[in-house]
Amino acid sequence: MDRRSFLTNMSAATVASIAGAVTLSAKADALEEAMSVELDKRIVTPSFCHIEPTPEAVAGDTRPYYQHEDPRIPKMPAAPTLIDFYKLRFAPANHVLQSARLARNNGMDEKIIMACLLHDICVSNFIRTDHGYWCAQMVKPYVDEEVSWAIEAHQALRFFPDTEVGYEYPDAYIRFFGADYVPEPYIVEAHASARKHRWYMTSRLITLNDLYSFEEGVVVEIDDFTDIIGRNFRQPKEGLGFDGSPVAHMWRSMIWPNNFL
Numbered sequence: 096m097d098r099r100s101f102l103t104n105m106s107a108a109t110v111a112s113i114a115g116a117v118t119l120s121a122k123a124d125a126l127e128e129a130m131s132v133e134l135d136k137r138i139v140t141p142s143f144c145h146i147e148p149t150p151e152a153v154a155g156d157t158r159p160y161y162q163h164e165d166p167r168i169p170k171m172p173a174a175p176t177l178i179d180f181y182k183l184r185f186a187p188a189n190h191v192l193q194s195a196r197l198a199r200n201n202g203m204d205e206k207i208i209m210a211c212l213l214h215d216i217c218v219s220n221f222i223r224t225d226h227g228y229w230c231a232q233m234v235k236p237y238v239d240e241e242v243s244w245a246i247e248a249h250q251a252l253r254f255f256p257d258t259e260v261g262y263e264y265p266d267a268y269i270r271f272f273g274a275d276y277v278p279e280p281y282i283v284e285a286h287a288s289a290r291k292h293r294w295y296m297t298s299r300l301i302t303l304n305d306l307y308s309f310e311e312g313v314v315v316e317i318d319d320f321t322d323i324i325g326r327n328f329r330q331p332k333e334g335l336g337f338d339g340s341p342v343a344h345m346w347r348s349m350i351w352p353n354n355f356l
């Protein structure tokens with residue numbers, strides 16, 4: 096570590112801990128401790144993929160980068176299934192699980208339940224921005240075309256009310272983005288074309304089940320959906336990430352989210 100740049104960029108807390116040490120040797124210990132904490136923080140997490148919450152650093156592991164082996168996150172099987180991803184990468188995945196549960200309780204078709212289960216899986220593990228498009232692309236080779244279409248369209252539909260079916264603009268968006276937020280033209284266009292599509296209601300149902308699936312304390316297990324996944328998701332025998340599909344790299348990126356290269 097470059098001591099000079101570390102010393103000039105020390106946080107206020109570090110400065111205070113060093114200043115608070117009484118003896119010279121205690122000051123040296125405080126400095127050592129601060130540098131070690133700083134080194135742990137240097138283990139790179141690419142800005143594209145990220146794991147929530149950020150895993151704790153491993154004490155004493157001074158590697159600045161990880162490549163195909165990150166001791167902070169669970170190891171995945173050689174041929175991972177979708178359920179493995181829910182358990183080892185997406186967990187707790189409460190929002191998508193609650194959303195699928197709601198769809199099932201509302202007596203929805205299995206395609207809708209499957210779409211609800213998958214609609215946001217990339218958000219906390221891979222990428223947030225334009226997440227409807229990313230999620231749809233990730234699952235497209237493995238689900239019915241209607242399911243991936245609906246997942247993609249939910250990106251736009253969520254910004255537009257449909258009072259006929261009881262979908263209102265989410266209050267949360269007013270808090271998040273301000274009352275004067277206007278979606279970008281590509282979202283406006285995507286909504287307009289989705290409205291005319293024969294699968295519009297499939298996607299609209301994702302947004303309806305979406306809205307009420309942020310309940311605190313409601314825990315749903317992925318195992319409750321094993322049958323629905325079995326019937327509606329074509330699990331590749333080589334495992335997700337290793338089947339040579341055009342999206343295999345996306346799944347690998349979630350298996351090894353912190354690879355340096």
Ligand SMILES: [Fe+2]
Nearest residue numbers: 214215226249
């Ligand atoms: Fe979403």
Ligand SMILES: [Fe+2]
Nearest residue numbers: 190214215305
């Ligand atoms: Fe959602």
